[in-house]
Amino acid sequence: MSVVPDATVAIHRCRTKSISLPREAMKRCVAPAFKVGPWRVDCIRVVCFVCVACLILSTKTASAAEPLKASIDKESAWTGEAVLMVITLYSPGPFDGTASFDLPELSRTAIIKIGNPVVGSEDVGDESFLTQRHEFNIYTQRSGTIVIPPFEVRFRGKESFVGDVKSVNATTSELKFESKRPPGTDSLGVVIATERLNCEQSWTPDSPAHVKAGDVIERTVTRRVTGASSMMLSPASSAAPEGIRVYTSDPEVVDKVTRGELDASRVDTIKYQVQKPGTFELPELTFTWWDPKAEKLQQTTLDGLTLTVAALPVGEQSSESAATTPTEKPYTFWAMGVSLLVALAVLYRPVKRIVEARRLSYHSVAARASREFRSACRANDARAAYAAVLAWCRIHSDRHEPLSPDDLFGDEWNRLSSYLFASGRTSSGWSGSPLLHAFNAAVKRRENYQRQRSRASLPALNPSH
Structure with missing residues (x-):
């Protein structure tokens, strides 16, 4: 009988230390000479070495192939306080283009990107990678555990400094932190956490x-x-x-x-x-x-x-008009009238072109504001509708007759403002249909009012003498 060399060494050590081996173990360590030869032992060792080497290389490759890392800078924060979220992208070669982030939408929580990405390099194992560091601030008005679910990140980078550009799609890990409501802020609508x-x-x-x-x-x-x-x-x-x-x-x-x-x-x-x-x-x-x-x-x-x-003095306007009453002779009025007619005949066409151009420009801006408002209402986009209403009122207002959304749209304007800025905002969403009906009614009322005012300003056809 011949013994496998490694097994022989193990048996010898056990005997020198007075350790008894079970009979079955002895049978496994001892084999017939014609079944196990030296060349077969060498083959087994080579195969084991190759397997271990492959395992190590695959482990290094898997760890080095992670395309991104995501983290937050604190585990607990006050409500309204900024929580920094850092996402670092890895590429073997230079980055190409701009990375895009499918940021999740969370109730009463905003994720805002700050600044531009910072480019650097980092060694992972035996390999060197180029990195992009992207920073985001997380603000929440909720209290308790805030969970940032995994979201997708897309970017492009070269496989080496001279390699081809490759598109990378990766997903972040789940992030979470605790939000604590500051004492005494229950009556506040929005909590701002800042030192200054x-x-x-x-x-x-x-x-x-x-x-x-x-x-x-x-x-x-x-x-x-x-x-x-x-x-x-x-x-x-x-x-x-x-x-x-x-x-x-x-x-x-x-x-x-x-x-x-x-x-x-x-x-x-x-x-x-x-x-x-x-x-x-x-x-x-x-x-x-x-x-x-x-x-x-x-x-x-x-x-x-x-x-x-x-109060404006009662006699102020009458005294001013009396002071400016002309006292010239009647023929002076005829001369002034003829001069006025001649001036009107000369300036009629230029003035008409100027007035027409300004009228077209005015209606073009107003029409665009109306279209933007109607589009925002049909899309139920509360913020866009809010901005469009203010823009429409500003276009149609003048110094003597400013327009107020509250006067024009009443309760529907208050509902929109409450939805955007009130602390007890519901999650059911906002519908722009009621505000659109109120807008159409306000536009009709304003057109009727302007039409009546323009009629009242026309001179009489047969003035009485």
Whole structure:
């Protein structure tokens, strides 16, 4: 009988250490000489070596072939506080084009990309990869566990520095963090978590000491925040006492990244039109936010304004008209009339062309605004409908007759504003059909009003002498 060399060594070690082996084990370690030869043992060793080498290479290849990594920078955050999500893409060669991300839509949660991707390199095992680092800020108004489900990422990169471009589709892993509602913020609609919130305002005119009925006072409110997006800044309150009409315009919002930190600003413009004499108190504005570093609520207040509105003197217009009454002789009027007719004959065609061009331009802009609004309502796009309504009102407004969405559309405008900005927003969605009906009715009322006004402005055919 001959013994396999490795088995012989094992048996020898067991005997030197006084370890008894079972008989079955001894039978397995001992084999007939004609069945196991030295060349067969070498073949077995070679096969085992090849299998182990293949396993190691496949493991390295699998670990190096991971096309992306996703992570978040914290496990717990305050409601409204920015949570950084980092997605790093890997490519053996240079990247080609722009990566696209199918970001998930979550209730009361926003995922905002910040800045441009940062290109670098990283060694994975024995291989070197080019990387792209993409950063996103996650803001949520929910409390509890926030789960970011896996989503797809698509990008293109070369297989080597001189290789062909290859499309890569990859999926992120599931990410989650805990959102804690700051104490004392239950009554707030939207919680802003930031260390700094600067608020300031200006009035036009600067010192409205002498105000008459019909005058317009403009209030500009500017807010700047660090570490938050402008979409977290809710509209400034447009409340006003009775006797004051309020008109708002589209806010000016800016988001920018400064040295890796997101800065945002929002400018709201509120116009107060005085309708009657009296004393009015324009309200102060209070803004509240949560300071995550100090872990307490912060608050700032912008002062209101007291208006004392005087009535227009009764005899002012009559005295002005009397002062401008001509006292020339009758033939002077005939000369003026002839001159006026000659001027009209000369300027008729140029003036007509100018008026026609302006009329076509006006109706073109107005028609485009109406089409955008109707399209947004039919698509049930609340934000687009909100912006289109404000644009339509701005186009059709003038200094003496500004249009307010609240006056034109009533309850439907309030429902749209509540859906976009109220804290208790439902998840059932918004339907643009009621607002579209209200818009059509408002357009008809305005056309009838303008038609009647144009008829009233025409001179009489047979004036009485």
